[in-house]
Amino acid sequence: MNRFPSYCTRLLFALALAACSREDPAPTTPAQDGHLALGNPSGAVTDAASPTNYLLLKPQYALSYHRDKGIPNWVSWHLSSAWLGASARQDDFRADPDLPAGWYQVSASSYSGSGFDRGHNCPSADRTASVADNSATFLMTNMIPQAPRNNQQTWGDLEEYCRTLARAGNELYIIQGQYGTGGVGSSGARTTIDNGRVTVPKRVWKVVVVLPVGTADATRVTASTRVIAVDTPNDNGLDPAWGGYRTSVDAIEAATGYDLLSAVAPAVQQAVEARVDNGPTQ
DNA sequence: CTGTTGGCC
């Protein structure tokens, strides 16, 4: 669940008290807040000596990259209406220039003919406030080989629902990742593509923390905060309805070994991570 | 790189 020393708990509690004792300004306008405000699930670092858990921090999202799998371990981003605008989908899939020199660079054509989509983690449509923001989502470090039905239907619907929540006055902290090896695309089962350079993940998961619009602050998460955790098979035969794949954050942590929402107070983590969401799905 | 096509809500 967490490895948070108790002094951190007390510190956060003190900070929360301090924040409450001040004159609170009225609810803030939607902002573009920190992508790792709720934690760094795998302790990723931007160090070439950490090729399987390499932290890439971009203005639009943060991710942990696995060089030898050619895909991210997880991608974390903030979503509020401040990220939503009128910029068109750029479709400029390309290699990520921010990887260390000498690492294999997955390219725009690496997935061609594989039977798997170039599936975004941080979706194109979540970053439409500027052309630069949208373009950043097309870096191949943000992609996984994703079964077309998983990507275009099940996942597409969940992403659309998240934007609906954002437009309705919420801000969301979203962490998506993948684990395991081997999926079933439109041309059958594969464990890798691109001559073995890119691993096809077995499962794709997402954790969504839904807060009313405010500042980036883990102390705003309470035991009653809505947290939606989903874990789907990367298999073209899956159900298009994402609601049936809901699970607990605890289950995703057990499957991945990550510590999710680690910046949230331990008692709150215990409450929200054990729960399975049963709220609306559209 | 542009234009076209296709599936789904």
Add this chain to the structure above:
DNA sequence: GGCCAACAG
């Protein structure tokens, strides 16, 4: 119409 794409030229 919007969003997810692949593919042809």
